[in-house]
Amino acid sequence: MDIIPAEQGDSFLGETPPSRNSRNILNSTQCYIQDVEGKGRGVFASHEIPAYTDIETSPVLLFTSVEYEDHGRHTLLDHYTFKWRDGRMALALGLGSLFNHSQAPNVSYRLEPGTESIRYTTTRRIAPDEELCIFYGHSLWFQAVDIPNTVLAEEAPDDEWGGLSRLQGEDEDDIYDVSLTDGDPDDLILEHNLPFTRLKLIDDEAEDELSAVQTEPAWVVDIPDPKYIASLLKWLKQVGYDTPALTHLKRIRKTGSTTTLLLSTVSSTPLVPQLPAEYSLPAPYTLQIPQSAALTQIALQHKTTFWPTIYAPRKKFEPQPWSRAKVRWARDAMRTVIEEANASKTGGDLPIAAHVPVPFDEETREATQMTHSITAHDTRVSTAHPLHHAVLNLVRLVASQRAAASTPDVTNTAANPDDTDGRNGAHYLLTDLTLFLSHEPCIMCSMALLHSRVKEIFYLSPMKKTGGCGSIACLPKLPGVNHRFTIGQWKPFATQKRGLDSMVIEEDIDA
Numbered sequence: 449m450d451i452i453p454a455e456q457g458d459s460f461l462g463e464t465p466p467s468r469n470s471r472n473i474l475n476s477t478q479c480y481i482q483d484v485e486g487k488g489r490g491v492f493a494s495h496e497i498p499a500y501t502d503i504e505t506s507p508v509l510l511f512t513s514v515e516y517e518d519h520g521r522h523t524l525l526d527h528y529t530f531k532w533r534d535g536r537m538a539l540a541l542g543l544g545s546l547f548n549h550s551q552a553p554n555v556s557y558r559l560e561p562g563t564e565s566i567r568y569t570t571t572r573r574i575a576p577d578e579e580l581c582i583f584y585g586h587s588l589w590f591q592a593v594d595i596p597n598t599v600l601a602e603e604a605p606d607d608e609w610g611g612l613s614r615l616q617g618e619d620e621d622d623i624y625d626v627s628l629t630d631g632d633p634d635d636l637i638l639e640h641n642l643p644f645t646r647l648k649l650i651d652d653e654a655e656d657e658l659s660a661v662q663t664e665p666a667w668v669v670d671i672p673d674p675k676y677i678a679s680l681l682k683w684l685k686q687v688g689y690d691t692p693a694l695t696h697l698k699r700i701r702k703t704g705s706t707t708t709l710l711l712s713t714v715s716s717t718p719l720v721p722q723l724p725a726e727y728s729l730p731a732p733y734t735l736q737i738p739q740s741a742a743l744t745q746i747a748l749q750h751k752t753t754f755w756p757t758i759y760a761p762r763k764k765f766e767p768q769p770w771s772r773a774k775v776r777w778a779r780d781a782m783r784t785v786i787e788e789a790n791a792s793k794t795g796g797d798l799p800i801a802a803h804v805p806v807p808f809d810e811e812t813r814e815a816t817q818m819t820h821s822i823t824a825h826d827t828r829v830s831t832a833h834p835l836h837h838a839v840l841n842l843v844r845l846v847a848s849q850r851a852a853a854s855t856p857d858v859t860n861t862a863a864n865p866d867d868t869d870g871r872n873g874a875h876y877l878l879t880d881l882t883l884f885l886s887h888e889p890c891i892m893c894s895m896a897l898l899h900s901r902v903k904e905i906f907y908l909s910p911m912k913k914t915g916g917c918g919s920i921a922c923l924p925k926l927p928g929v930n931h932r933f934t935i936g937q938w939k940p941f942a943t944q945k946r947g948l949d950s951m952v953i954e955e956d957i958d959a
């Protein structure tokens with residue numbers, strides 16, 4: 449094959465090359481690509497498109513997570529790939545990679561593993577020449593153009609915590625101190641600028657909030673006359689189609705002049721449902737419906753693209769905003785951990801440490817009666833006891849210090865009739881407390897933390913081969929556990945570099 453010299457190739461076989469700004473229709477639904485100020489290229493509608501229209505199906509290229517970690521992540525692909533359901537990374541072909549992000553997206557998308565593709569659907573009516581945008585999630589790696597100034601953004605205009613790319617690789621100690629000592633302590637710090645990454649505990653659903661909607665097929669039927677709705681809803685109950693499995697969805701959808709009734713899922717009714725003859729209904733057909741209620745407004749918008757969905761926010765696990773003062777508190781706690789880990793090593797033990805600071809907010813300080821911080825380190829070597837891990841030592845220390853404070857004579861509970869805590873083991877509880885750790889705890893320690901009812905933990909070094917809080921397992925995520933604690937992985941460059949090197953331990957040690 450002849451290689452065309454650059455200038456000749458540029459001239460596109462002698463014709464004028466199509467410009468990125470000309471309206472070249474690029475897919476079957478007449479979308480085109482155009483440059484948008486501050487965003488690069490974007491996808492546009494060439495004509496009006498009704499709500500709930502499939503506008504693009506993009507096949508995907510899938511990479512293993514190892515391939516991605518070793519190669520893709522270090523290239524431009526990093527801006528275009530996202531997590532596929534099975535943990536692989538996906539790159540959308542076709543127009544899929546060119547949809548820009550919007551906080552108020554007009555397009556939602558669904559991963560279709562069967563065909564290894566992604567289907568993009570409008571969430572509302574689209575005007576001619578309107579840009580088509582999807583929602584990338586809450587942690588953006590760029591300054592988004594269309595995000596309005598939210599309260600958080602206004603309160604922390606430039607908190608100087610900087611973007612990851614700016615800070616990574618800088619070679620100064622305590623680089624974060626600059627921003628922490630300046631600035632209003634009450635400023636809220638944007639999520640992506642926090643010195644840790646929160647692990648998602650509500651697995652699939654939380655993921656769905658940020659990416660694609662999980663759906664399943666269901667039978668629906670169009671109702672020619674809305675006056676039948678009430679009697680059809682009664683009929684649904686009589687025939688047993690009104691099951692709890694569909695309570696996260698509304699039963700009726702109105703699109704333009706069409707009213708549609710949700711009958712049942714295909715998994716529960718594999719054969720075409722038999723409809724009452726008196727209403728002269730058309731034949732039922734199948735549609736994809738969301739599998740769960742919407743936890744956030746954005747998810748609601750996405751899910752309703754498929755079928756009107758119930759909004760059921762789950763407040764408990766929603767991340768709370770952090771102020772600059774709270775970040776300082778956490779940074780100081782993490783420093784103590786690093787110092788303790790290093791002291792442990794100097795004393796001949798493993799450099800693994802755990803620390804519970806006095807709670808940041810007054811309410812928790814009062815509720816927990818935690819008036820001073822408690823720190824422990826691993827003592828497996830010095831005590832020749834294989835179970836003396838830092839976490840277990842710390843839980844024991846908390847218990848013994850509390851017991852000492854409340855019951856001088858712990859053997860004589862009769863003398864202390866009010867000491868119900870001591871008798872039922874509540875001294876060991878870390879309820880409402882935050883734990884800072886040098887290393888991700890092993891399975892045994894993670895289980896101990898579950899029992900201890902700790903509120904949240906932050907660890908610095910993930911333990912890929914032994915960690916029970918996100919690496920080989922994530923105990924608080926297991927189905928059936930009776931307590932969940934939240935987990936934050938500290939960004940190593942978010943703290944001083946001094947002392948970090950000596951904290952490195954063998955990968956297969958249980959921390």
Ligand SMILES: C[S@@+](CC[C@H](N)C(=O)[O-])C[C@H]1O[C@@H](n2cnc3c(N)ncnc32)[C@H](O)[C@@H]1O
Pocket residue numbers: 486487488489490527528545546547548549550590591592593594595
């Ligand atoms: C998947 S690509 C989207 C297509 C991209 N605009 C292009 O020209 O190739 C993601 C990148 O687009 C840019 N981008 C997407 N949405 C944006 C927005 N709302 N504001 C600014 N840049 C945006 C960011 O640079 C991001 O890394």
